[in-house]
Amino acid sequence: MFIGNLDLEMMRPFVEQYLASLPSIGREEAWLDVGVRHVDGVVVEEVRAGIEPQSQTSIYFSGPFVYEQQPKTSLRAMAQILQTRLRDIMREDLGGTYGVGVSTSYGWQPLEKYSLTIGYGSDPERAEELASVVFMEIEKLKESPPEESEVADVRENFSRTLETSLESNPYWMNQLSQYYRLGVSPASMLHYPLSIDALTPKMIQDAAQLYLDTDNYLRMTLLPVEQYQEN
Numbered sequence: 001m002f003i004g005n006l007d008l009e010m011m012r013p014f015v016e017q018y019l020a021s022l023p024s025i026g027r028e029e030a031w032l033d034v035g036v037r038h039v040d041g042v043v044v045e046e047v048r049a050g051i052e053p054q055s056q057t058s059i060y061f062s063g064p065f066v067y068e069q070q071p072k073t074s075l076r077a078m079a080q081i082l083q084t085r086l087r088d089i090m091r092e093d094l095g096g097t098y099g100v101g102v103s104t105s106y107g108w109q110p111l112e113k114y115s116l117t118i119g120y121g122s123d124p125e126r127a128e129e130l131a132s133v134v135f136m137e138i139e140k141l142k143e144s145p146p147e148e149s150e151v152a153d154v155r156e157n158f159s160r161t162l163e164t165s166l167e168s169n170p171y172w173m174n175q176l177s178q179y180y181r182l183g184v185s186p187a188s189m190l191h192y193p194l195s196i197d198a199l200t201p202k203m204i205q206d207a208a209q210l211y212l213d214t215d216n217y218l219r220m221t222l223l224p225v226e227q228y229q230e231n
Contacts, residue, residue: 001173001176001177001180003169003170003172003173003176004169031109031110033109033110038062038218039218040216041215041216042214042215042216042217042219043217043218043219044218044219045218045219045220045221046220046221046222046223047220047221047222047223048222048223048224048225049222049224049225050222050224050225051224051225051226052224053123053124053224053226054098054121054122054123054124054224055121055122055123055124055127055221055222055223055224056119056120056121056221056222057119057120057121057122057127057130057131057219057220057221057222058117058118058119058218058219058220058221059117059118059119059131059134059217059218059219060115060116060117060118060217060218060219060220061115061116061117061211061212061213061216061217062113062114062115062116062216063113063114063211063213063216064111064112064113064114065106065112065113065114066112067106067107067108067112069188069191069192069194069195070191070195070198071207072106072195073158073192073195073196073198073199074195074199074203074204074206074207075104075106075114075116075207075211076104076158077151077154077158077199077203077204077207078141078204078207078208078211079102079103079104079116080102080154080157081141081146081150081151081154081204082102082118082137082138082141082208083100083101083102084150084153085137085140085141086100086102086118086120086133086134086137087100089133089137090120090130090133090134094130094133096122096123096126096129096130096133097120097121097122097126097130098120098121098122099120099121100118100119100120101118101119101120102116102117102118102119103116103117103119104116104117108182114211116211116212118134120134124223124224127221127223131219131221135214138208138212138214139214141204141205141208141212142205142208142209142212144205145200145201145202145204145205146201146204146205147201148201150201150204151199151200151201151204154199155196155197155199158196159193159196162192162193162196175189
């Protein structure tokens with residue numbers, strides 16, 4: 001797949017020389033499911049390594065997913081709102097973290113599934129306190145939909161990012177190759193801006209209830225060795 005402002009006639013001899021001449025054994029490649037799955041239930045672990053007086057905490061949620069555009073957009077929107085709230089309270093109000101982020105991913109092979117990771121760095125003595133704050137904010141988002149202004153900010157951010165991405169060759173390469181692997185029409189790209197416009201506070205709350213299952217997550221905290229020795 002080639003993306004960009006290309007002179008096809010100029011490219012043709014290079015394709016013939018370097019690609020068409022490659023040997024082929026006529027085999028159709030396929031992915032292999034090796035059976036790796038996430039552990040169910042709540043898993044909380046600590047790892048002690050290093051001597052820096054700081055800790056790193058990751059809280060990881062995962063589960064089944066409907067690999068369609070609106071669920072993908074709703075998941076990412078919910079994550080952005082949660083990240084903004086956590087940053088405001090943990091960093092600005094409590095001054096307890098060096099930084100906090102919420103990231104998402106989703107896939108369709110071998111199973112349709114999602115993952116959402118909340119990560120933050122802090123003083124080791126405050127790691128547990130801040131974990132409690134994270135779960136408190138999760139419950140707030142599950143119990144009540146966000147303000148319309150929060151959702152409007154997300155819509156604006158997503159739309160602005162999309163506008164910039166459409167000028168980027170890597171974005172087109174990623175999208176077109178993904179649709180090719182999925183076996184769907186590239187016209188599906190048109191669904192994304194529609195899914196942004198469709199976002200509502202209730203959809204964000206529904207996403208929080210669906211994807212932030214506090215009975216099924218992994219929490220890992222990296223603590224310095226020195227703290228272990230002092231205790």
